[in-house]
Amino acid sequence: MASHTDSVVAVTRPGPRRNTNAHCWCKLPQDLLRLIFERLGFADFQRAKTICSSWLLASKISQPNNEIPWMILIPKDNNYGLLLNPEEKDKVYKTQYLGNDFGNSFCVATYRSWLLMLDPQCTEMNIVISHLYILDLLTRERINLPTFESDLGLISPVLWIDEKTKDYLVIRMHDDKNAVSFKKGDNSWKQIPELLSSGVYDCFDLLYKDHKLYCLNHYKLKIFDFSGQVPLQVFKISVRGCVHIATGLQMRLPDIPHDLQVVKRKTNMVVTLRGDILIVESLRPFMSKIWEFEIYKMDSSKKTKSKWDKIVSLGDESIFLDLGVTVLAKDGLEGIIKNSIYFNGNGFEDKYDQNEILIYNLDTKKAEQPQQFVYSSIPLSNARWFFPSFKRE
Known part of the structure; x- marks a missing residue:
């Protein structure tokens, strides 16, 4: 690099x-x-x-005391990526050659320095055939996955890799009711077990952490344990009251920019450094440029039906919605703004377009764009947060 x-x-x-x-x-x-x-x-x-x-x-024999995410920017029609380190505000790193199809692909999930890349291509019959591959940014190792046909794109795909054994797991929604997986040793996409399949029914957000799959729909949050041979459901809880369902139609108004007329809304799960579960409601209302956020934290000690508390502060932590985690923003650490939410603004509306990386400060109630000098000078097709891996050569 x-x-x-x-x-x-x-x-x-x-x-x-x-x-x-x-x-x-x-x-x-x-x-x-x-x-x-x-x-x-x-x-x-x-x-x-x-x-x-x-x-x-x-x-x-050392382990960094604090790891913070970097950002990968994918310039349009180019075979390299640009890396931004929040600790170095005025520096941009250029990767080596990452493949001729890299600049036309979209990063849809990350795990450490591994990217899950999607290259959708239309046939003469207007059928979208999607090519998926896994790519390590630092070593340029590549794993090609089987192609698939889908008009829905990808709904919250999951990527996990064991960096020692190179075992990997990819989960994606096959349609709005079923999910399929692909892992090392498979030669085709596999239908996941019936118990798990029913658990991801109508799910709009999936999160994989510490061998547990978190599945969220409009009514329940379910957790499955993947540490054994067969996934097992280990937990479920109602999310009524903290997950909002969009209703009603919206008319298009003339002579007003389309972007202002689009209501941008998304719900994400987050697992904190302490293992707490958060639900983050993100909203940019109709005819507004101002973002709004509601954060709910699960309180397992409560004996009442309502086990979700609305919180207004993250303390010394910050949320990275792409990654579904929080990061500790220590005193004196440059680059990470504590009590903030890092998110993709455009990705709320479009299937793959995720160029508008924003930081929302819960103290000031304002959103800003990091490293603006890069965005203004380079046409991008995609942007994503990831955790760079420390290699032990």
Whole structure:
């Protein structure tokens, strides 16, 4: 991966030759180096491990103290991606060659540095044949999946990969009533077990975390355990009162921009760092440019029917709706705005268009666009948040 960053240079004061080794950065104890590495962000971690063999060894036994998402931008009709690190506001990283079809594909899900890419193509009969593949941004490893026909696009697809064994799991809605999966060793899409199939009936949001599949429809939230050979339902709860159903038709008004007339609404599940479940209602009303959010937190200690509490603050955490997780925004950490929601504005209306990456600050009640200089200068087909993986070479 190429980058526009300055080289890291270690400078020490000159001294007597007999004391040179005592001031050499390569001679620092491994325990001290490990403490240093565990305080570095992704970019500094990757740079620091190239200093020398001693620092590389320390990186292999270290784990970053705080990981934050990066953004992948996919320029139209190009075979590379652009990466933005929130900690480095004025830098853009350009990836290596990612395939001739990359610039025409859409990123529909991520897991660590792996992207689930969709390349929809129309035949002469106007039938949409979708090509799916999994791509690692950093190693450029690619796994092609079977094609499928669908006019509905993809409804909240799921991607999971074990980076050691390269076992993987992809779940997608086959239609509005059924879901299918594909995992390592399969040669075609498989209908998921009947119990799970009924659990995802009419689901509009799926989330996979820690071998659990969270399924949300307008009435219930169900959780399935995937740690065994057969998925098992382990939990379900009503979501009445915190999931709103859109009703009524809307007339098109002349001489008013179409975008203002579109009511943008979406409901997402989020699992916090502590394992709490949140439901986030996002809304941009008719004829308005202002976003509104409602956040509900499940309270399992309640004995009443209503187990969802409306909350107005995330504290020191921020929500990334694409990823379905929260991230800790520590004091002094640049790039992540605490008590904020990171989301895709355009993706609420269109199947694949997700260029309008926005940050909504729950304190100021305002939304802004990060790294605006990139958006104004590069035509994009897609944008997505992802967690870069730390490689142990």
